[in-house]
Amino acid sequence: MFKRMFVLALCSLSFGVMAISPVMAQEVEEQWEFTFGKVASVSNDQITISEYNLESEQEADVTYAVNATTEFVNIEGLSALKPGDDIEIEFKEEEGQKVAMAVAKDEEVMMEENMGEAMEEPAEGNAVEENAAEEVPAEEMKEDAGDQTNG
Numbered sequence: 001m002f003k004r005m006f007v008l009a010l011c012s013l014s015f016g017v018m019a020i021s022p023v024m025a026q027e028v029e030e031q032w033e034f035t036f037g038k039v040a041s042v043s044n045d046q047i048t049i050s051e052y053n054l055e056s057e058q059e060a061d062v063t064y065a066v067n068a069t070t071e072f073v074n075i076e077g078l079s080a081l082k083p084g085d086d087i088e089i090e091f092k093e094e095e096g097q098k099v100a101m102a103v104a105k106d107e108e109v110m111m112e113e114n115m116g117e118a119m120e121e122p123a124e125g126n127a128v129e130e131n132a133a134e135e136v137p138a139e140e141m142k143e144d145a146g147d148q149t150n151g
Helices: 002-029 107-120 138-150
Strands: 031-040 046-053 058-065 071-073 086-094 097-105
Touching: 031 058, 046 086, 058 097
Parallel strands: 071 097
Antiparallel strands: 031 046, 031 086, 046 058, 086 097
């Protein structure tokens, strides 16, 4: 009896794996590739970036199609990109064309740009003078602390 149930369970598991296999094969086909580089040019429906080609061991301009499903990360959209921006692209190939699925502006570059702007324009009231800190003798600090606790 136990042997029959074990064989039945094993057969069920085998059929389940065979049913899942075509789904897994489709997922493998849908895997996205990744690249990064500097924006060379932008148009209404494509981005060209200068990226390093491992085969030729030199920089090459590569064009990626952009469509309504392309997701933009750390940027408002295609129109916010400008030549020289460092970006990352996740893409897939469809009918011989590289199609950008996600485009992200490099976060480190964005942080450096934001920090540079913050350093250039200090906020009002936050200016620090070099000699602003005064040394206060410990006795005065004790007296002040005593005054505050005594009310």
